[in-house]
Amino acid sequence: MKKFQRLILILISLTSLALFLIYRHQYNRLRHVLEVFNFFGTPCNVTELQRSEGLLVEHDWGPQPVWQEVDSKGFIYSAFLQEKHKVQGIGIRHASVAVPKSCFLLFEDDNKPSKNKLTVSKILEDKTTGFLAYIYTCQFTKNDKRPYAIAFKSLSGPKFVTTLLTDNLDKKFSFNSTICLLPIASQFSKKSVIEFLSFHHLLGVESFIVYYEQNFSYKLMKLLKNLSNTLNMWINFYPYNLPLFVPKNFTNILIELDCQLRTKNQSKYSITLGTNDYVVPSLDNSKTTILKIPIKKFCLNHSNVNRPMVLQNFDSIDDFQFNDVIKLNKFKSLNYTKFVNVFDIDCVIYRYEKCERGIKTKTDFSMKRFSTDLTRSTLVQLLIHEEV
Numbered sequence: 011m012k013k014f015q016r017l018i019l020i021l022i023s024l025t026s027l028a029l030f031l032i033y034r035h036q037y038n039r040l041r042h043v044l045e046v047f048n049f050f051g052t053p054c055n056v057t058e059l060q061r062s063e064g065l066l067v068e069h070d071w072g073p074q075p076v077w078q079e080v081d082s083k084g085f086i087y088s089a090f091l092q093e094k095h096k097v098q099g100i101g102i103r104h105a106s107v108a109v110p111k112s113c114f115l116l117f118e119d120d121n122k123p124s125k126n127k128l129t130v131s132k133i134l135e136d137k138t139t140g141f142l143a144y145i146y147t148c149q150f151t152k153n154d155k156r157p158y159a160i161a162f163k164s165l166s167g168p169k170f171v172t173t174l175l176t177d178n179l180d181k182k183f184s185f186n187s188t189i190c191l192l193p194i195a196s197q198f199s200k201k202s203v204i205e206f207l208s209f210h211h212l213l214g215v216e217s218f219i220v221y222y223e224q225n226f227s228y229k230l231m232k233l234l235k236n237l238s239n240t241l242n243m244w245i246n247f248y249p250y251n252l253p254l255f256v257p258k259n260f261t262n263i264l265i266e267l268d269c270q271l272r273t274k275n276q277s278k279y280s281i282t283l284g285t286n287d288y289v290v291p292s293l294d295n296s297k298t299t300i301l302k303i304p305i306k307k308f309c310l311n312h313s314n315v316n317r318p319m320v321l322q323n324f325d326s327i328d329d330f331q332f333n334d335v336i337k338l339n340k341f342k343s344l345n346y347t348k349f350v351n352v353f354d355i356d357c358v359i360y361r362y363e364k365c366e367r368g369i370k371t372k373t374d375f376s377m378k379r380f381s382t383d384l385t386r387s388t389l390v391q392l393l394i395h396e397e398v
Contacts, residue, residue, distance in 0.1 A: 068235070069184065069217065069244045071272050072176025077252045080162055080171045083107045085252065087264065089146075089160050090271040091177040097160050099146040099173060100267050102256070106140065113148035115157035116172060123161065126150040133267075136257055143264055178275045183341075185244070187353050188217040188277040190269035192262060192284045193250050198225040201393060202285040205318045207234070207243070208387040209288060212380065213352040217244040217277060221265050223251070233398060241388060270339050279353040280339040286310075286363060287336070288320055290376070292356040302335040306358050308374070309365035316394060321381055323362055325371040334361075 075088035083104035092098050103109060109130045114123035126148050134143040146162055156179075159172040189210055194202070207218060222231070231247050238245045250265065266282040273280035281303070283289070289303070312322040336359055360377070384390060392398040 068246050071219065071246055071276070072178070073174035075248055075268060077250075078171050078173065079253070081107070081110075083141075084110075084162075085254075086146075086162060086171070086173050087252075088268050088272070089173045089175050090274075091156060091175050091179060092271070094156075094179065095150050097148040097150070097157065097175060098271065099148070099160060099162060100264055100271075101144050101146060101162065102141050102252070102254075102260070102264075103144060104140050105135070105142055109144070110162050113146065114161040114170075115148065115150055116159040116161075117155050117157050120155075124150060124157075128162065134260060134263055136260060139254075139256060141254070141256055141260070143260055145267070176272060178272075181275045183276060183278060185217040185277040187215045187279040187281075188219060188269075188273045189215055189289075190265060190273075190280060190282040191218060191220045192265055192282060193221050193223045194225060194285060198227060199285070200227060200230045200398065201315065202319065203230065204389045204393050204398065205320070205384075206283075206285045206288070207245070208389045209318075209320065209380065209384055210352075211241065211243050212383050212387060213289065213291075215352065216242075218246070219269060219272070220245065220247045221250045221268075222247055223249075230398065237389070266337065273339065274341055278341060280341075281336060281353070283336065283359070284361075286361055288360040288362075288377075289352055289357050290360050291352060292358045301338050301340060303338050303357055303359050305334040305336060305361050306374075307334075307365075308360055308362045309369070309371055310362045311365075318384055318390060319362060320360070320377045321384065324373050324375050324377070325365075326360075326374040327365065328370040328372050 072090075073088075077085050077087050080086050080101075084101065084107055085103070086099055086101040089097055089099035097113070097115065110128055113126050113128040115126060116123050129147045129149075131145045131147065132142055133145055136142075148160060148162075150157070156177060157175060159174050161170055161172045191203075191206070203220075210218075220226075220231075226247075234245050235247070237243075250261070252261070262282070269280055269282045281289070287305075307327040308323055309325040309327065310319070310323055311325060313319070314322055338353060340353075365371070385394075389398070
């Protein structure tokens with residue numbers, strides 16, 4: 011009798027498991043159909059989003075940065091109120107131009123700018139062009155008021171160009187993580203942008219700051235802004251309009267600085283990446299340190315337009331040194347308790363680029379674990395169906 015009861019229990023368990031698997035399969039199919047139907051069942055949806063003239067809701071990261079020429083061969087991009095009495099700015103100057111010694115702060119309801127001491131820290135130099143990248147630090151002691159703008163120029167000079175300040179001192183943490191996307195150096199590819207955003211959003215990244223040059227599609231920018239609320243994804247676009255040629259590493263370092271200062275006190279983590287960099291949970295915990303993420307390079311051998319780049323290129327360079335790393339910014343967030351994201355665990359960056367002939371590689375199919383979710387994501391589906 012006991013054997014019979016045990017057999018019945020086993021049969022019931024197997025039946026329940028089979029029904030659960032069938033239910034899960036049908037649920038996933040239905041979810042996919044509903045996602046597609048939501049966008050493609052009403053053909054005018056995407057078109058209306060592209061034509062929309064309504065007000066778009068974006069996260070307030072402060073004044074929009076823009077390169078301004080403050081004097082001969084001197085440029086400022088952005089400035090931040092870092093502490094109660096300290097302002098820092100990001101800029102470029104030619105080596106032949108003297109560095110300013112003073113800074114001028116503007117306060118509300120005060121017509122006269124306040125002159126203060128300026129210190130300058132060189133962070134990078136390009137001997138070919140003669141340009142240097144700087145961090146400007148302005149210290150002030152004016153009561154409890156906070157300035158709203160700064161000028162790094164003598165009042166007697168031909169120009170007095172002010173830069174609006176970003177004040178994050180009283181901001182509360184809004185995001186678990188933010189990725190700052192570097193400008194696309196070569197020909198614009200909407201496919202690379204969409205796949206990059208979709209993949210990292212799947213891993214729990216909530217916020218993106220996209221720095222762009224003139225080669226970025228306004229049509230795609232507008233569509234992503236309009237879709238951001240539906241996708242529960244915050245996206246901000248900032249121009250990077252430096253009117254002179256500097257090496258790529260200049261651009262990367264300056265944007266890394268802007269990203270770090272801009273996201274401080276507002277995002278638990280922030281990192282600056284290119285569209286060919288993918289943050290992936292590490293399968294080997296020994297490779298990652300807390301604030302530096304190692305880079306694993308993959309050869310970009312295949313470019314099927316109907317398939318995500320990371321799901322068709324699996325040849326990694328056979329290099330166990332992991333000498334190349336990308337800095338991860340981690341800010342204190344005592345009151346921030348949102349869900350765990352990819353930066354809370356050990357991770358590695360997969361970088362996809364063209365490889366030299368004959369380079370030693372090995373096959374790595376670890377990205378296939380994201381195949382279903384990435385392919386079914388809304389933006390990738392829009393891309394596949396040529397609706398974007």
